[in-house]
Amino acid sequence: MKLASYADGSRDGHLVVVSRDLTQAHYATGIATRLQQVLDDWGFLAPQLEDLAVQLNHGKLRHAFPFDPDKCLAPLPRASGWAVVGADGAVRRDAGQFAAAHQPLRAPAHGEVALAAVTGDLGAASDTAAALDALRLLTLVVDWRLDDELIATQAAPLAVTPDELGSAWRNGRVQACLHLLHNGSKQPVRDIDAHPGAALARVARLRALRAGQVVGAALGSLEQALAAGDSLLLDLKTAEGSSLFGAIDLDIAPPDLTP
Known part of the structure; x- marks a missing residue:
């Protein structure tokens, strides 16, 4: 669903x-x-x-x-917590406040994309299989950073159960294509292969997670050089072209021309 x-x-x-x-x-x-x-x-x-x-x-x-x-907020605007697992296994934690997919950015920022898993209760030291059992929903998230400071975490409009992903859900992995439009111009499509169960298990290694915790498997940084007044659209799609979570579609606030 x-x-x-x-x-x-x-x-x-x-x-x-x-x-x-x-x-x-x-x-x-x-x-x-x-x-x-x-x-x-x-x-x-x-x-x-x-x-x-x-x-x-x-x-x-x-x-x-x-x-x-x-008309959508983030699916879970106030999560129990937000943690991102990097490609190197390092875990970065934040409060868990999620902005809507269309909320403008206050300033040009550096974007870091993640596949986000929303969990049920998950005990400490759970393995990947147990983490997959506790996985409830998935969505797409972007952390926006300015000078290494997190200024916003933005979520796609939809959170979906894994069975809803169709061909993009295989053996506990999400395999899909990240599509980007920068100022209306298509950017190279990025192939995505993410393991949300492994990310959940990594975060739960030392402490239990409670229902509503959101954990991201990092998908890499956005390479677009953003400027004030730009627009950006991100959409994770199946190989057949169906949107999995709806698009993150935002504008960067234009320059302040007030004298």
């Missing part, structure tokens, strides 16, 4: 289920209003959301509405 959090004036947004083709959505009211509620009681609530997703995909919900990614 595909889940998103629609902006409603609250800090966490309102949980919606999104159709497989990303055209329709339906509020999860009556099951849960926030994604963290679902993560806290996954065994009971997730099957109900899956039933709702099946009905949505078959066009059987009377109150479905067109999905608009511009």
